[in-house]
Amino acid sequence: MSQSLVLKQIPSQLITVENFRPFGQVIFPSQDGKSFDAEDAQLNLQNGTPRFYIMQLTQRGRKFHKITRHVQCTQCLGSLAGKDWLIAVAPPNNNIDRPAIEQIAAFHIPGNCFIKLEVGTWHAGPYFDHEFVDFYNLELADTNVVDHFTHDFSQSHQLEFEFV
Template sequence: MSTSKTVQQLQAEWITRENFQRYGQVIFASQDGKGFDAEDAQLNLQNGTPRFYIMRLDKRGRKFHKITRHVQCTQCLGSLEGKDWFIAVCPPHNDVNEPVLDEIAAFRIPGNCFIKLNEGTWHAGPYFEHDVVDFYNLELADTNVVDHFTHDFLKSHQLEFEMV
């Protein structure tokens, strides 16, 4: 019995604070000295030691079949050098331990902002067409060990996604 995969295209929207609100926050530059408010990243890093680092990723394209979430902390991602990139997300449904297919959305993110993912938000990315992109990443020191839940759409639905 042969199983063939299906490639589903996701139309990537340019990210805005409004269209990303279900998944987290978009943070743009603000003037130095501005007081803390709702436009600043609302972080949850209380369940461990925060880890802020720069990760170097090689050309990743725009296709994925795995999506991951972290339920114990928020996560912040942003590219360096002003390079744009893509991410696919799905809102958390903590009563269901898998992403809801028809709620997956894709976003194109300019290099002049960063995103904060809410706790439990499913995410696939960063993805990009550049040869190499350095990203800063803020999460917990052990997020990828103790708080890393992945769903594989190839295994569950013979499905791969492509952000266009």
């Protein structure tokens, strides 16, 4: 007999450079011609062939029970058409197979920026209320085959999260 899932609401905060720093970077528009500096995405893509593509996601909603990390590369995500979206993250902890529940943070990301997830950052998303959102995604060509580690909270804790 299976147990029912407990729903844990997780408040989302508007993303800023400061509040997202433990998980990666937020990249906002800059003037053309600006020299490369610490405000630009600090990428780690040397472990394979970079893949830059547009992924279309539909009807994602606001609930999740799985969270994933990539330990061989950074990952960049941003929406097209200025659509806002949500992501839940937890700090990298590459010696442990799951993130600590109390360290999960949720962010509301406006459509005028993108994020770079630090190597090993746990992430659930993108999620959104729109019917569909196109996202650009920069990772390695084989990230989802050889570098995709997922933890399922419905199995380990009978737990599901909801963005509020």
